[in-house]
Amino acid sequence: MSIEVKKITKRFGDVAAVNDVSFTVNEGELVALLGPSGGGKTTVLRMIAGLEMPTEGDILIRGKRVNDLKVQKRNIGFVFQNYALFNTMNVFRNVAFGLKIKKWKQPDIEARVAELLELLELKGLEKRFPHQLSGGQRQRVAIARALAPKPDVLLLDEPFGAVDAKIRQELRQWLVHLHHDLNVTTIFVTHDQEEAMEVSDRIVIFSKGNLEQIGTPREVYEQPSNEFVARFIGVMNILELEVENGVARINELEFPSHGLQKGQKMRIGFRPYAVGISSDPGAYRYHAILRHTYFLGIMLRVELELPSGLILRSRMTKEEYSKLGLRDGLKVSFQIRNYRVLSSEGEMLSPEVATTHEIPVVLGEGI
Amino acid sequence: MAGHIKTKRGNTVVSKRGTEESPFVKWLLIGIALVFSLVFLLLPLVNVFAQAFAKGLGAYWYALVDPDSWAAMKLTLLVSAITVPANTIFGIAAAWAIAKFDFRGKSLLTTLIDLPFAVSPVVAGLMYVLLFGLQGYFGTWLDDRNIRVIFAVPGIVLATIFITFPFVARELIPVMQAAGTAAEQAAQTLGAGGWKTFWYVTMPSVKWGLIYGIILCNARAMGEFGAVSVVSGHITGQTDTMPLRVEKLYNEYNSVGAFAIASLLALLALITLGIKTWLEVRAENQEKAAQQSDETPLPGNQF
Numbered sequence A: 001m002s003i004e005v006k007k008i009t010k011r012f013g014d015v016a017a018v019n020d021v022s023f024t025v026n027e028g029e030l031v032a033l034l035g036p037s038g039g040g041k042t043t044v045l046r047m048i049a050g051l052e053m054p055t056e057g058d059i060l061i062r063g064k065r066v067n068d069l070k071v072q073k074r075n076i077g078f079v080f081q082n083y084a085l086f087n088t089m090n091v092f093r094n095v096a097f098g099l100k101i102k103k104w105k106q107p108d109i110e111a112r113v114a115e116l117l118e119l120l121e122l123k124g125l126e127k128r129f130p131h132q133l134s135g136g137q138r139q140r141v142a143i144a145r146a147l148a149p150k151p152d153v154l155l156l157d158e159p160f161g162a163v164d165a166k167i168r169q170e171l172r173q174w175l176v177h178l179h180h181d182l183n184v185t186t187i188f189v190t191h192d193q194e195e196a197m198e199v200s201d202r203i204v205i206f207s208k209g210n211l212e213q214i215g216t217p218r219e220v221y222e223q224p225s226n227e228f229v230a231r232f233i234g235v236m237n238i239l240e241l242e243v244e245n246g247v248a249r250i251n252e253l254e255f256p257s258h259g260l261q262k263g264q265k266m267r268i269g270f271r272p273y274a275v276g277i278s279s280d281p282g283a284y285r286y287h288a289i290l291r292h293t294y295f296l297g298i299m300l301r302v303e304l305e306l307p308s309g310l311i312l313r314s315r316m317t318k319e320e321y322s323k324l325g326l327r328d329g330l331k332v333s334f335q336i337r338n339y340r341v342l343s344s345e346g347e348m349l350s351p352e353v354a355t356t357h358e359i360p361v362v363l364g365e366g367i
Numbered sequence B: 001m002a003g004h005i006k007t008k009r010g011n012t013v014v015s016k017r018g019t020e021e022s023p024f025v026k027w028l029l030i031g032i033a034l035v036f037s038l039v040f041l042l043l044p045l046v047n048v049f050a051q052a053f054a055k056g057l058g059a060y061w062y063a064l065v066d067p068d069s070w071a072a073m074k075l076t077l078l079v080s081a082i083t084v085p086a087n088t089i090f091g092i093a094a095a096w097a098i099a100k101f102d103f104r105g106k107s108l109l110t111t112l113i114d115l116p117f118a119v120s121p122v123v124a125g126l127m128y129v130l131l132f133g134l135q136g137y138f139g140t141w142l143d144d145r146n147i148r149v150i151f152a153v154p155g156i157v158l159a160t161i162f163i164t165f166p167f168v169a170r171e172l173i174p175v176m177q178a179a180g181t182a183a184e185q186a187a188q189t190l191g192a193g194g195w196k197t198f199w200y201v202t203m204p205s206v207k208w209g210l211i212y213g214i215i216l217c218n219a220r221a222m223g224e225f226g227a228v229s230v231v232s233g234h235i236t237g238q239t240d241t242m243p244l245r246v247e248k249l250y251n252e253y254n255s256v257g258a259f260a261i262a263s264l265l266a267l268l269a270l271i272t273l274g275i276k277t278w279l280e281v282r283a284e285n286q287e288k289a290a291q292q293s294d295e296t297p298l299p300g301n302q303f
Helices: A041-049 A091-101 A106-119 A135-147 A165-182 A193-199 A217-222 A227-232 A318-323 B023-052 B056-065 B067-100 B106-118 B121-132 B139-144 B153-164 B166-179 B182-189 B194-205 B207-223 B226-232 B242-251 B255-292
Strands: A003-012 A015-025 A030-034 A056-061 A076-079 A153-157 A185-190 A202-207 A210-215 A237-244 A247-250 A253-256 A265-270 A275-278 A286-296 A299-305 A311-317 A331-336 A338-341 B004-006 B012-014
Touching: A003 A041, A015 A041, A015 A056, A015 A202, A015 A210, A030 A041, A030 A165, A030 A193, A041 A056, A041 A076, A041 A153, A041 A185, A041 A202, A076 A135, A076 B182, A091 A106, A091 A135, A106 A135, A135 A153, A135 A165, A165 A185, A165 A193, A185 A193, A193 A217, A202 A217, A202 A227, A210 A217, A210 A227, A227 A265, A237 A253, A275 A299, A275 A311, A299 A318, A311 A318, B023 B255, B056 B067, B056 B255, B067 B106, B067 B153, B067 B166, B067 B207, B067 B242, B067 B255, B106 B153, B106 B166, B121 B153, B121 B226, B153 B207, B153 B226, B166 B194, B166 B207, B182 B194, B194 B207, B207 B242, B207 B255, B226 B242, B242 B255
Parallel strands: A030 A185, A030 A202, A076 A153, A153 A185
Antiparallel strands: A003 A015, A003 A056, A202 A210, A237 A247, A237 A265, A247 A253, A265 A338, A275 A331, A286 A299, A286 A331, A299 A311, B004 B012
16 A cells, blocks of 8 residues: 655654654565664654654655554554564464454464464464574464455565674565465565665665655665755765865865865775775876775775875775785875765755766675 | 473483572472461461361351341341442453543552552441541431431441452553554454454453452452441441441450451451452363364475
8 A cells, every 4th residue: 555654744852853844655565664773764654653743744654644543543553673473372373363353264373374384384383482493493473373364555664684794695585475475465564775775765864863865776876965965875075174275185085176165174985996906006197005894794984094104995896806916015006086076964965076977886785 | 491301321301490599499489388378368268267166067057047247247248239330340440541542640540440459448438437427528418318328338338339449450551562563453344343343352351360350359349447447337237348347346256247248358358369360260271172172284384
């Protein structure tokens, strides 16, 4: 079902946890609410569920205003951060709970629970109690329980926060498959940008109760609307430059002044992949020492230390790394291929400036 | 857990945690606990039954069917039949309010609940005499309407309610606080209203605390002496509860009668404890059965 959030604000006392937020989630979409903790994303989710009332603004589900509709009547499935399973009931009764409340007939309940346990690979665990399950199993019981009464919307609060890294990876893919199979409108809250990028169709980014940007993972990565988003999504090198003699500079690095006057400051940012490195000291204008190489699976992150002590981060594939003959402690030269002016936080950003030629976006960026 | 490790010579050594006390301390503590419970709990209890049957079964039976003793038993059962449900309802409401809501005066309510523990039962009884007795504030008003509170059943019930006020609430508050509100919210998102949430989710999760509270409340309601003694007036066959009857018979040198009724009180306590243990064991077995029913590993979901 489509969900529309219209200018909602939620205040707890004097503190605005959510501040004038509007966005729309389309039928069948899988959307992430992303932001640092305390960003208001969970509050938005709970308001959509009806567990919190907005101080101002409207929430519409399928075009109908649901502000005054009780949580019981909204027909949503909610998966809580710490599962909130019913500890006194076994798996079967947990999943069947919503159906019993809705007064389904016993054979229908049994069929539906069996169907969900099959779908969520929980078969054979019917009689187990929550404390006899692993974290991943509990998570899936919570999802099965939420899905059982065929909700219009599935809402998940930090669904993978409480399981370890490997399981989290599996659950993510699994959520994508589940969403693909059931095609139920799904909103989930996460503070993990990687998780949001990987799983969702679109991402809604929050910070301090404000909506910073909505877009596809690619959009928010490639066209961040402000410095917060640019820094939050993926890794970014940020430099503060001061204009002097018609060029903006920090230590030995120089950039065009973009029309700024002498003494004025500007902030720029560039992704690690925009830093091109060569082991030939003469290849590029700037010099640095390769301080450290971080292995991130297929990608490597390289830390460069400039003679002035400034540290920049670069990124490349393993193949590139070995082709260039790089190693820790090597003297290298480098260039910054393109960057973005971030002059001040909160403003729309100017488009990326290419200092050399356009380069294709490296796949796997953001790992 | 201490595991058994085979040494090279083939004899078994029990491995120990570094923090474990020496065997001497362990057995000393176990010994002290055992001796104390034997001497101060079990022996007196056994003695109650021994004294009750001192003059044979016939005398015991005769003591029990005495009409005044019979009246005392009925009164005690009536008092606890009123007191326990009243304090159970109050206890659940108070524990719910304290555990799930934030409101002004919450700490005052918590303190008030503990008041009966702090006040001597005799003082509690006197409070009611001062309120409802003939010389009390409401005394003449009640007397005009021919309502008897003091030296009658209503006074006994009131005093017992006061004394057993904290038991259910005290047991429930910590378990309710520990259970939190997440499961209840989950029930609501699944469509359950307030009553269903309470009945299917909240109650089962605090079941043991509630049962404990009710057992303690009931034991005290049946056994209360001090407060009831002040308000009852000791009218034989009318306002004597079982504990009062025990005292009266004992003072009349009817030790078989006194101990016969005392043995009934003790028996009631043992039965309630027995029921509690049985319920606990049953719940445990159900859980074990659930664990064993699915020993076969499942493919593809070991996360």
